[in-house]
Amino acid sequence: MSSPALEAFLARLYTDAALLAEFLERPQQTAIASNLDAGSVAALLQVDRDALIIAARSFAAKRAAQLPPGAQRRTSWLARWFARNSPAPPG
Amino acid sequence: MALAAVAAAAEAAVAVAAVSIAPPGSMPVDRFGLGWRPELAPGILSHLDQIDALEIIAEDHFEASRTALRSLRRLAAQLPVVWHGVSLGLASMSPVAEARLDRIARLLDATGAEGWSEHLAFVRAGGIEIGHLAAPPRSPESLDGACANLTRARRITGSMPQVENIATLIEPPASPLGEPEWVSGIVEGVGAAPLLLDLHNLYANAVNAGIEPFAFLRRFPLNRVRSVHLAGGRWIHGPNGTARLLDDHLHAVPPIVFALLTELGRLAPQPLTVIVERDGAYPPIAALLAELATARRALAAGRRLAATAAQAAA
Numbered sequence: 001m002s003s004p005a006l007e008a009f010l011a012r013l014y015t016d017a018a019l020l021a022e023f024l025e026r027p028q029q030t031a032i033a034s035n036l037d038a039g040s041v042a043a044l045l046q047v048d049r050d051a052l053i054i055a056a057r058s059f060a061a062k063r064a065a066q067l068p069p070g071a072q073r074r075t076s077w078l079a080r081w082f083a084r085n086s087p088a089p090p091g
Numbered sequence: 092m093a094l095a096a097v098a099a100a101a102e103a104a105v106a107v108a109a110v111s112i113a114p115p116g117s118m119p120v121d122r123f124g125l126g127w128r129p130e131l132a133p134g135i136l137s138h139l140d141q142i143d144a145l146e147i148i149a150e151d152h153f154e155a156s157r158t159a160l161r162s163l164r165r166l167a168a169q170l171p172v173v174w175h176g177v178s179l180g181l182a183s184m185s186p187v188a189e190a191r192l193d194r195i196a197r198l199l200d201a202t203g204a205e206g207w208s209e210h211l212a213f214v215r216a217g218g219i220e221i222g223h224l225a226a227p228p229r230s231p232e233s234l235d236g237a238c239a240n241l242t243r244a245r246r247i248t249g250s251m252p253q254v255e256n257i258a259t260l261i262e263p264p265a266s267p268l269g270e271p272e273w274v275s276g277i278v279e280g281v282g283a284a285p286l287l288l289d290l291h292n293l294y295a296n297a298v299n300a301g302i303e304p305f306a307f308l309r310r311f312p313l314n315r316v317r318s319v320h321l322a323g324g325r326w327i328h329g330p331n332g333t334a335r336l337l338d339d340h341l342h343a344v345p346p347i348v349f350a351l352l353t354e355l356g357r358l359a360p361q362p363l364t365v366i367v368e369r370d371g372a373y374p375p376i377a378a379l380l381a382e383l384a385t386a387r388r389a390l391a392a393g394r395r396l397a398a399t400a401a402q403a404a405a
Contacts, residue, residue, distance in 0.1 A: 059222055
């Protein structure tokens with residue numbers, strides 16, 4: 001089962017560091033609180049958490065690269081959050 | 092490591108194919124080109140004799156002046172140009188905005204480009220911009236949404252885009268369909284849409300999912316492929332040491348991707364346009380032209396294998 005609501009929830013996971021942290025801590029409660037249907041909640045419980053973190057970090061890096069230098073400084077809290085909550089990739 | 096073995100076998104396959112004797116005649120006319128980037132423009136313009144086609148990022152020119160569009164029209168008169176969209180979000184259950192499609196239509200009209208392409212991805216949802224291409228759940232519902240958006244895109248722009256498979260670092264949840272089957276469903280669901288097959292995306296998704304890449308390639312609708320993307324990437328690691336291949340367009344095309352091109356050339360007899368993509372860490376133009384030359388050899392090797400097999404079967 002997939003829906004616009006699930007797409008929207010994924011978009012939030014990929015862009016909202018606080019929501020991602022909450023989801024990683026309490027996946028079922030976080031998904032249910034976002035008014036997803038039971039099928040979507042069940043699917044989200046099966047997600048590869050490591051891959052989810054890697055994907056979110058990659059999206060954050062892409063967004064940061066698209067911003068002008070000043071804007072990067074203003075929004076780098078997201079990059080800092082990822083740096084704090086997961087080790088940097090080697091290389 | 093298994094991947095190293097696969098890569099070695101693939102390189103060996105290309106080498107064997109490259110030295111086989113080509114039977115005369117009946118080879119499709121393939122084209123080889125580059126993704127246009129401002130940083131590469133001088134090198135591209137001074138080597139047009141080695142470049143058959145160009146692909147230009149559409150979003151970079153949405154606000155182009157009439158003068159700029161005239162320049163692009165002159166460029167498109169010199170060699171085939173395809174506009175490449177990166178932000179429409181066609182593979183979504185939400186309808187793509189008409190204003191975005193109008194901009195594509197304007198570029199097509201103003202420049203006389205031979206067509207356009209866009210990714211099978213969603214890039215926004217619920218009012219949130221992700222900032223890059225994301226894989227939607229591969230479900231019948233998202234397949235229907237993509238078909239609806241493609242039908243709408245064709246109506247507004249006047250042409251069906253070539254649709255491109257994307258790279259993803261995560262298997263999207265709620266995905267009962269495999270990626271090749273999902274892509275096939277979309278391509279056939281809109282009446283045989285042309286496929287832009289990104290071989291590095293395909294390779295990355297295969298290795299990230301633990302799938303043998305050549306078997307993965309053969310599951311895609313290869314008879315619908317019109318164009319091919321080649322690029323490079325690098326390995327990144329997650330908090331628990333999980334490794335994923337990132338398609339970053341900042342590195343050279345790896346040998347195994349050329350080997351996949353050989354296999355595609357063996358299996359898909361129709362003419363193909365092959366584009367090498369680079370989005371940063373730009374090497375000298377000679378290096379990119381060398382990659383184009385390698386791509387020519389790799390695809391020709393696949394063509395020869397197919398011709399030899401056809402002769403043997405006759």
